[in-house]
Each structure stands twice: as structure tokens, then as C-alpha cells.
Amino acid sequence: MTDPRFAVTPEPPYYAVIFSSRRTPGDHGYADMAEDMERRVARVAGFLGMESVRDAEGFGITVGYFANEAAIAEWKGEPEHRIAQNEGRRRWYEHFEVRVTKVERAYGGPAKRTGEPGAG
């Protein structure tokens, strides 16, 4: 499985931060910021990967995976990310929800594991 849209994560437990968002119309510097944030989060110790998708309506889900709570806290407090968070509230997002979760178990298919219970 080499599809780069999927994060390659270790065996649980680890953390997943689910960011669901509705964009405002127009770019207003959003694309540049998003690219910069992708580079910056990758430098956080304990960052494991991310998966992100947005549709033509402007609704998106991004999931960031982290080894532990310390990595999440570091990323939340990263100076440029703090600025981005503020700009996000001010002009990029009509609404968003952040959910910090602990991954308890995980499995993939069909290329990765075909013997998973329920695979038939």
C-alpha cells in the first residue's frame, strides 16, 4: 500500500486529532498557509502522519496522527500554527470541530490485510 493519501501509522495506541471544517468562500492566503502547516507539523517530534480531504462544497476532514499528548501540545503551541489558528477563526473557517482522540485499534484492507475478521 503506497498510496500517499494514507498515513502509515504504528500499532495502537497513538493519538488522532480529527479536524472537521467548513471553509469560507475564497482563498485569502489559505492554500499557502495549509502548505506551510504541512511542512511545520512534519517537524514535530511524535508526529506520525496525516490524512486530509476537502470536497467542492468546502467541507473537509483532516486527521493528524501523533505518538502522544506531548506531540499534540507541541503542535498546538507552535508559533506559526498559533497564528494560523487565529487566522482560521477570523477568516478561513465558517465553522470547525476539533476532537482529540486516542486510537485503540486499527486495521486496513483490502490490499494490506485480507484475513481480517469480517473480510468474508
Add this chain to the structure above:
Amino acid sequence: MTDPRFAVTPEPPYYAVIFSSRRTPGDHGYADMAEDMERRVARVAGFLGMESVRDAEGFGITVGYFANEAAIAEWKGEPEHRIAQNEGRRRWYEHFEVRVTKVERAYGGPAKRTGEPGAG
């Protein structure tokens, strides 16, 4: 915040099942199945809501929210959902990842809460 794309979830803890997937080309009954599954999951006791997005490349993330593990188990074993899972492995998905997570904390913005730490 009345945007129907967002799930309205209670205070944590609750569970989130993150389903990341890459579709195969073509429909092959996928859209009808997806609509049917949305109706069926809503009948599961302890189902809280879902958020779902897929882009033009066929990469998508769906997050289902559940009150407890029993609700997740009931949904995983629902007869028509089991058939859909098998068909998904057989023809609808090139690859998918399922991560079962426990939501530890959550917050929203900007419409819902503007006094959140980090809001500036």
C-alpha cells in the same frame, strides 16, 4: 451552528471510528449502498452522528461517532453492513484504514465558542 455536515456530539468521552478510503473507479452500486448504510447506522442505539467527505480523486474520510463500544460492535455486525463490508473489500475500495478511537476532548469554532484558549 446548523451546518448539517457536522455531527452534533455530546461532551466526551465517546467513540469515533475513522474510516479513510480510496474508491475504485466506477460506481458498481456504491452510491445506493452508501445511502442505505447511512439510514441503517442511524438506527443503531448509541449512534451519535457522522461526518463524511470524498474528493474528486476518490479519496475520502468518514468518521462515525458512537456512545460506546457496544454501539460500534452492533454496527460492525449489522447483517446488511456485513455484506457491504465484504463488497467493499471485493470491489468498492482500493484500500481503506479503520481506526477505532476514544474521543477525550473536543472544542469547536468560530461560531460555537470564541473564548477557547488559543483563539487570540
